[in-house]
Amino acid sequence: MLAAWEIVGRFELIANGAFPAPTAILSGLWADSDLYWRHISASVRSASLGFVIGNVIAVLMAVLFVQFPATERLMSGINITLFAMPLIAVVPVLVLAFDGSTPQVVLAAVAVYYPTMSSMLLGLRNVDDRLVDAIRGFGGGSLAILRRVRLRAALPALTIGLRTAAPAAVLGSLLAEFGSGSRWGLGTFLLGSLGAGDPARLWGIGLVATGIAGVGYGVFALVAKVTTRQVASETLATSPVPASGSREEHPVTRFLYALASLIVALGAWQLLLAVIDLNPILTRSPVGVVRFLFTEDGSGEARARLVTALGETLPAVFWGLAAGLVAAFVFAVVLTLLPSVGRSVLPFALISQTMPLVAFTPLIALVFGRGAWTTIVVTISVTFFPSFVTIAQGLAMTPRRAVDVVQIYGGSKLTVLRLVSVPSAVPYLLAAARLAAPRALLGVMVAEWLATGRGLGNLLNESRGRLDFGMIWSVAAVSVVVAIALYRVFVAIDQMVMKRYLGG
Structure with a gap:
């Protein structure tokens, strides 16, 4: 592997030298x-x-x-x-x-x-x-x-x-x-x-x-x-022990808890601003963000910029999330059917887990340029590993008795996978999507900030350079709301599918 990397780097076979040889990297580290x-x-x-x-x-x-x-x-x-x-x-x-x-x-x-x-x-x-x-x-x-x-x-x-x-x-x-x-x-x-x-x-x-x-x-x-x-x-x-709150509750009780948790979160935001005691020009409370976007002078333009950026970010999030989940599912299936092949590639998956995203993104941009491919690859890198681990765990926990039944009738590994393993792993597939959705937004915004110059990530970077404090707080707030909404959407899908899956 290192020898192939050295050859590719020496002869600049990828992206005109964007993939340098290991010896060149080591020489630079020493210098x-x-x-x-x-x-x-x-x-x-x-x-x-x-x-x-x-x-x-x-x-x-x-x-x-x-x-x-x-x-x-x-x-x-x-x-x-x-x-x-x-x-x-x-x-x-x-x-x-x-x-x-x-x-x-x-x-x-x-x-x-x-x-x-x-x-x-x-x-x-x-x-x-x-x-x-x-x-x-x-x-x-x-x-x-x-x-x-x-x-x-x-x-x-x-x-x-x-x-x-x-x-x-x-x-x-x-x-x-x-x-x-x-x-x-x-x-x-x-x-x-x-x-x-x-x-x-x-x-x-x-x-x-x-x-x-x-x-x-x-x-x-x-x-x-x-x-x-x-x-x-x-x-x-x-x-297994069910998590707190998993029991059936009256809808009014659930609503009151949800309302109370929202009030606590907004109160924590307001309290944090009071504790750090910043200049009011530099900060925005929850009410201040609403005013900036809807009632202050220039709010229409600010809102339009934010909506435009959001429209650029969300499609990339969904495409990147889908690609990451598909890659994780395929790799988990390969690991199930061909364990030796899966184990040989596993170290590279671990690298994707440990490499800090902000250090990884410029390297991807060197190879794939500053377009949509970089965003997709970055998003795959941040969603792949947790999704793969979750899906692989689900495939590994296939009921042994169900596998024996299929094998008794002459079913192959692929048949077992199709008829037993994948259906039994549905809860884990849904959990992987739920966990990966917020990470996909992070990946897209980092790629936008460092590489593509589009979307919420770029708007946040531009606002920082212009000292547009209202927009900085607004992008931060909207990004958090979008991430929570993505998470909640997949939680709702999970609950809906699992209710039918369990025959409820």
């Missing part, structure tokens, strides 16, 4: 080694601090949600926002709000919160009921159950969440460096190198960022393996 160490140390410091802060908050919130389930319902608006929010949309807002490396730390913390919180919450809930009953039988309360059972049972799930969070922290730090104008950091280094006409340097920065994220992923993957082996057999539940 710029003094610069690299300064930039690496700045990025690692910000990402590490954000990683710690975000994960501490995530663990504490998961414990709160388990001990007081109503708080999870009230915080659902904020949790879904943090999950679905395109990180790049809030970079200019953070730069307005904070100085120094604080935007990098905050964005890294935001990036790691949801994967760790959701994993920790699942681990805290998924415990052996027999142990819970035993502690209650001896007079223990919820705190005793938390201390003696839940926290121990949550360790494997927590380490899995940390494994996902490590690359996310690096991505958050690099994205903030991109928009903050800070002197040091791999994101700053990458931004300053975009116009230098040196593909080897861009690839070097991208590979270094990927290596840092990969080390974090690998460390926690090893920890997850050890803790799962030590803890799982002792404390994990013997059957």
Whole structure:
């Protein structure tokens, strides 16, 4: 593989040298080694601090949600926002709000919160009921159950969440460096190198960022393996435990909880503005965004620019999401039918998971240009891995008895896949779409910001350059709303299909 890469790079067989040889990349790394160490140390410091802060908050919130389930319902608006929010949309807002490396730390913390919180919450809930009953039988309360059972049972799930969070922290730090104008950091280094006409340097920065994220992923993957082996057999539940709120509720109750969660989310926005105490010229409250788009002078023009940009972004999101899901499904099928072939390609899939998106996008633009293909490839790269893992898990959990029936009647592997594996994996296919939809919006906006010069990503970048603070806040708010809407649409589709799928 490396030999083929060297030949392609040496003879400039792809995009006139946009795919440099490994030796050229290594030579550039050595020549710029003094610069690299300064930039690496700045990025690692910000990402590490954000990683710690975000994960501490995530663990504490998961414990709160388990001990007081109503708080999870009230915080659902904020949790879904943090999950679905395109990180790049809030970079200019953070730069307005904070100085120094604080935007990098905050964005890294935001990036790691949801994967760790959701994993920790699942681990805290998924415990052996027999142990819970035993502690209650001896007079223990919820705190005793938390201390003696839940926290121990949550360790494997927590380490899995940390494994996902490590690359996310690096991505958050690099994205903030991109928009903050800070002197040091791999994101700053990458931004300053975009116009230098040196593909080897861009690839070097991208590979270094990927290596840092990969080390974090690998460390926690090893920890997850050890803790799962030590803890799982002792404390994990013997059957899945439904999440809080999965029981049937009166529609009025659901509506009131949804309304309360929205009020909490909007209140958190308003409270944050009050806490950071910024100049009113630089900030927009929820009401301020509405005024900017509908009642202030020039609101019609602002609205038209926003709608035009949204019209350019949404088709790319749907095409990229569809392409990513198809690629993930095909690869999961290949892994099921031809395990050896699938395993040989799996390392490249892992690279797509650990390579920070902001470092990957300029490299894709070098190869595919600054058009729609770059947007599609970037979107595939951010949606592929989580979709693949989810779909492959569904295909792997095919009921053995159903497989035996098909094989008894002479069915091939392909027949088993068509008649049993794919139908049984429908819930996982829907879950993959639900998880990938907000990531698709992030991928498209990053490509628009760095490569294509279109859509919401470009409008956000232009507004930052023009110091158009009203538009910055408006694009950020609309991007979050669109991401949440995409997530909710797929949740509704999931619920509708599953109701029919389960015969309900």
